[in-house]
Structures are given as C-alpha cells and as structure tokens.
Amino acid sequence: MLKLHYNLEKISMGLVAAIIVAASIGGIVEIAPLFTIDETVELPDDLRPYTPLELAGREIYIREGCYACHSQMVRSLADELDRYGPYSLASESAYDHPMLWGSKRTGPDLARLGGKYSDDWHVAHLIDPRSVVPASIMPSYPWLTRPLDTDLLSDALATLARLGVPYDEDMIAAAEADALAQSRPDSDAVDGFLERYGERPEARVFDGDPSRLTEMDALVAYLQSLGTLTDAPYRLLAEGSQ
Structure with missing residues (x-):
C-alpha cells in the first residue's frame, strides 16, 4: 500500500485525480442528505418567522461579524445543557438563511439568549461591553445608535418567502411599518403588527429611546428572539427527563 502511494506521488496528474475522487466522495456524503431534508426535518407547529425588525437585526449581526465569535448551536453535552439549556434542533433554523450555527466560541453560545438579559443590559453591553462584563474582550459598537435603514425590508421578506419562509403578501407590503411598530408599542400601527405576527x-422600545428607530433597536430585538421562535427544544427536554 505504501509502495502504491509512493508511486502515485510521482505521477502528479494521478495524485490530482485521486484527490478529486476522495473529495467528491466526502462531498456527496455531506450533500446527499440535504435533498431529503424536507422529509427528515419536521417543523414545530409553533415555529414563527422573524419579524421585520428582528430580521433587520439579524442582518446587522451578520454585517458586524458577530457570528465569527459566537455560535448558535447548543450541543447535546451535559455541560452545555447545564450552561445554555436545551440542545439545538435542526428545525429551529428552518427559516434561517443563512444559518448561523457556527462552532467558534470566543464568546458564549447565543442560541438560548432571548430573555436572559434585559434590553437595557444589551444596549449597555453593545456600546461598552466592559461596563457590564469587566473581563469581556468584545469590541464596542457605539455606531449602532444610528437610524435603521428599512428600505430593503420588503424585498428581504419577499426573497425569504420564495425560499419557503411563511411571509404572506400583507407581511411583505407592511414590512417597513411593522419594523417601526414593533419598537413603538403605543403607536396606532402596533395593532396591525400584532395581527400579522401574533x-x-x-x-x-428596545433601545430605550422612543423618538427614533435605530440599528440598536433591531439588533436587540434579534438577540431577544434567539431561542424563542419555538418551544420545541424545551418540550423535548421535558419529555426526556420524565
């Protein structure tokens, strides 16, 4: 076997062909199951899509590279269950395009972050991380107080709808108004938002300032949604402990 490998190394094109064959086999093994994902992943009945404001926050999360230091996937290991909560299910990310599971944990996993801290804590943490976590090495994001650009929200929802996310025509048409309404609970438009999203x-008011809609509103809304789109992981964990 070693002699065969040695002889193969002397034939460059043969070595290239062998690498291609090996890589192709690995690729097929990884890709083939995706063609049957609709049959193997059952969506929870209570799974909801992101609201326009949360979706805008998700785009900011990606833009700022937060996924490079934070994963969004709790593994089924005892220490992770103790620290973060129920392990992640594939069905939770059914409406995520792209998915942000990741594996890099310079900072903690965020899959169950929603509701863990107050909005004020998130605002302070994003503007000056060390004001709330003295040992933090996270960079500051003071520019998130600038106004949120909502011009492309309707287009974003329309694109996701074509990929299977359940946004209807009313949701797409009202995307900009709903983003503002979610951060303005006292406005007249909030009734329409609640009618569309429940x-x-x-x-x-996610950023504490009701006078304007900011990127901070959007990012905090997204962070507070993590782990709250469905109760399926918590139900599964409860069933397993019985």
Whole structure:
C-alpha cells in the first residue's frame, strides 16, 4: 500500500485525480442528505418567522461579524445543557438563511439568549461591553445608535418567502411599518403588527429611546428572539427527563 502511494506521488496528474475522487466522495456524503431534508426535518407547529425588525437585526449581526465569535448551536453535552439549556434542533433554523450555527466560541453560545438579559443590559453591553462584563474582550459598537435603514425590508421578506419562509403578501407590503411598530408599542400601527405576527414577538422600545428607530433597536430585538421562535427544544427536554 505504501509502495502504491509512493508511486502515485510521482505521477502528479494521478495524485490530482485521486484527490478529486476522495473529495467528491466526502462531498456527496455531506450533500446527499440535504435533498431529503424536507422529509427528515419536521417543523414545530409553533415555529414563527422573524419579524421585520428582528430580521433587520439579524442582518446587522451578520454585517458586524458577530457570528465569527459566537455560535448558535447548543450541543447535546451535559455541560452545555447545564450552561445554555436545551440542545439545538435542526428545525429551529428552518427559516434561517443563512444559518448561523457556527462552532467558534470566543464568546458564549447565543442560541438560548432571548430573555436572559434585559434590553437595557444589551444596549449597555453593545456600546461598552466592559461596563457590564469587566473581563469581556468584545469590541464596542457605539455606531449602532444610528437610524435603521428599512428600505430593503420588503424585498428581504419577499426573497425569504420564495425560499419557503411563511411571509404572506400583507407581511411583505407592511414590512417597513411593522419594523417601526414593533419598537413603538403605543403607536396606532402596533395593532396591525400584532395581527400579522401574533402576541409572541413583543412590541417595545428596545433601545430605550422612543423618538427614533435605530440599528440598536433591531439588533436587540434579534438577540431577544434567539431561542424563542419555538418551544420545541424545551418540550423535548421535558419529555426526556420524565
């Protein structure tokens, strides 16, 4: 076997062909199951899509490279379950394009972050991380106080709808208004937002300043949504402990 490998190394094109064959086999093994994913992943009945404001926050999260230091996938290991909560399910990310599971943990996993801290804590943490976590090495994001650009939200929802995310025509048409309404719970438009998205996504002033809609509103809304789109992981964990 070693002699065969040695002889193969002397034939450059043969070595290239062998590498291609080996890589192709590995690729097929990884890709083939994706063609049957609709049959193997059952969506929870209570899974909801991101609201326009949360979706805008997700785009900011990607833009700022947060995924490079934070994963969003709790593995089924005892220490992770103790620290983060129920392990992640593939169905939770069914509406994520792209998915942000990741594996890099310079900072903690965020899959169950929603509701763990207050909005004020998130705002302070993003503007000056060391004001709330003295040992933090996370960079500051003071520019998130600038106004949120909502011009492309309708187009974003329309694109995701073509990929299977359940946004209807009313949601797409009202995307900009709903982003503003979610951060303005006292406005007249909030009734329309709640009618389209239900009571589960909360409407409130995420950045503490009701006078304008900011990128901070969007990012905090997204962070507070993590792990709250469905209760399926918690139900599964409860069933397993019985």
